[in-house]
Amino acid sequence: xxxxxxxxxxxxxxxxxxxxxxxxxxxxxxxxxxxxxxxxxxxxxxxxxxxxxxxxxxxxxxxxxxxxxxxxxxxxxxxxxxxxxxxxxxxxxxxxxxxxxxxxxxxxxxxxxxxxxxxxxxxxxxxxxxxxxxxxxxxxxxxxxxxxxxxxxxxxxxxxxxxxxxxxxxxxx
Numbered sequence: 001x002x003x004x005x006x007x008x009x010x011x012x013x014x015x016x017x018x019x020x021x022x023x024x025x026x027x028x029x030x031x032x033x034x035x036x037x038x039x040x041x042x043x044x045x046x047x048x049x050x051x052x053x054x055x056x057x058x059x060x061x062x063x064x065x066x067x068x069x070x071x072x073x074x075x076x077x078x079x080x081x082x083x084x085x086x087x088x089x090x091x092x093x094x095x096x097x098x099x100x101x102x103x104x105x106x107x108x109x110x111x112x113x114x115x116x117x118x119x120x121x122x123x124x125x126x127x128x129x130x131x132x133x134x135x136x137x138x139x140x141x142x143x144x145x146x147x148x149x150x151x152x153x154x155x156x157x158x159x160x161x162x163x164x165x166x167x168x169x170x171x172x173x
Contacts, residue, residue, distance in 0.1 A: 002050065006133065009045045010121060013114040016042055020071050020111050029166045031078045035107075036155040042114075043148050046140045049133065057131040062119040063112045071111045076104035082158060082166075086150035091142055103154060106147040113139050 016038050025031045076083050086106065087098040113136060120132035158166050 005045070005048060006121075009049060010118060012038065012042050012045050013118050017111060017115050017118065020075060020107055023074055025078050028079050028082050032082065032155050032158055032166065036152060036159060039110075039148050039152050039155075042110075043145065043152070046137065046145065049137050051137050051141070052130070052134060054131050054134040057127065059116070059120045059124075059128060059132050059135055061116055063115045067115070068108045068112050072104045072108035075107040076102070079103060084154055086147075086154050088146050088150045090146050101147070101150075103151055106144075106151050109147055110144045113144050 019034065019038060083102050083104050085100045085102055087100055088106070089098050117132055117136040120135075121129050124132060158164055
C-alpha cells in the first residue's frame with residue numbers, strides 16, 4: 001500500500017513539474033485554476049505520507065540555480081499582475097514570524113524539492129529512495145508545505161471571490 005501511495009505522489013510531483021516547466025499556457029486564469037487543483041492534491045498526497053526518520057545519508061541535488069530561476073521567471077510571466085506577494089508562516093520561524101514572498105518564488109521553491117525528489121527516487125537504490133522520501137517529507141513539513149498553503153489561499157480568493165479580477169467565466173469547474 002505504501003508503494004502505491006509513493007507512486008501516486010511521484011505522479012502528482014511529475015505533473016506539477018511538467019506544468020510549471022511548460023512555457024506556454026492559455027492565460028493566467030487557466031494557470032491559476034489548474035495550479036490551485038494540482039497544489040491542493042500535492043499537499044494532500046504529501047501530508048498522507050508516512051514520516052519515517054532516517055539517521056544518515058545524502059541525496060544528490062539535481063535542480064540548478066538556473067532551473068529554479070527559469071521556473072520563477074516562467075511563472076512570473078504567466079501570472080503577470082497576479083504574481084502577488086503572499087505571507088508564509090514557516091513552522092521553524094517562530095509563532096509570529098511571517099515572510100512575504102511572490103507567488104512565483106513559492107512555485108520555484110516547491111519545484112526544486114519536487115524535481116529533486118523525482119530524480120533521486122528514479123535513480124536511487126532502496127536506501128536512496130528511503131532517504132529521498134524522508135528529505136521530501138521533512139522539507140514539506142518545515143518549508144514548502146507552508147508555501148503551498150499560502151498560494152492555495154491566494155488562488156482560492158482569486159478564483160472564487162465575488163469581486164475577483166480574474167475573468168472567471170472561462171474557468172470550468
